[in-house]
Amino acid sequence: MKALIQFLDSILKPVRKVLFVVVASMFGLLVIVAFSQVILRFVFNKPPSWSEELARYLQVWFVLLASSICIKDGSHLMVDYLVHYLPNLLKKILKQFVILLIMVFVTVLIVYGTKMLLLARSQTSPALHLPMSVVYLVFPVAGTLMWLESLLVFLKTFPSSGETQLEASPEGLRD
Numbered sequence: 001m002k003a004l005i006q007f008l009d010s011i012l013k014p015v016r017k018v019l020f021v022v023v024a025s026m027f028g029l030l031v032i033v034a035f036s037q038v039i040l041r042f043v044f045n046k047p048p049s050w051s052e053e054l055a056r057y058l059q060v061w062f063v064l065l066a067s068s069i070c071i072k073d074g075s076h077l078m079v080d081y082l083v084h085y086l087p088n089l090l091k092k093i094l095k096q097f098v099i100l101l102i103m104v105f106v107t108v109l110i111v112y113g114t115k116m117l118l119l120a121r122s123q124t125s126p127a128l129h130l131p132m133s134v135v136y137l138v139f140p141v142a143g144t145l146m147w148l149e150s151l152l153v154f155l156k157t158f159p160s161s162g163e164t165q166l167e168a169s170p171e172g173l174r175d
Contacts, residue, residue: 002160008152016072019145023066030058050127057125057135064142071102071149092157099154106146113139 037051070076078098083091113136120132 005155026058026062053127061138064138068145068149071146096157099150103150106143110140110143
């Protein structure tokens with residue numbers, strides 16, 4: 001199990017570095033595009049026709065790609081008020097169950113995102129004239145990253161040889 005964790009981590013480590021730069025760049029570009037659109041709308045009363053569409057697509061890509069970072073860090077949105085009152089073993093079981101649910105959801109995202117990608121091959125966006133397959137490519141790409149990060153977090157919830165079930169503390173899940 002430890003070898004599989006190390007293998008996945010070694011594959012994902014360079015991907016995470018590139019992903020962080022891409023996500024940060026997309027966020028910066030999103031801020032610039034949205035800010036310029038607001039300024040041009042209120043100052044000149046004529047924003048560029050493509051700016052809203054570009055901001056929307058950047059936001060979709062940004063959010064979905066950043067989700068894999070959130071899964072790795074355990075910083076995704078969750079309602080955990082009652083979890084604090086559970087015994088440690090039950091907390092760990094619940095965390096494993098939640099990660100499995102995330103993996104199921106992400107699998108659905110990958111499958112149907114790929115179907116949407118294939119259906120939209122011949123369509124273009126109205127303002128940017130961008131192939132819609134480029135826009136929908138985010139679903140299988142980000143979904144695969146989220147699935148791999150979820151798998152890694154799930155595998156880390158199991159104790160390694162030498163620690164008990166209660167001592168194992170997964171990196172990607174908050175206690």
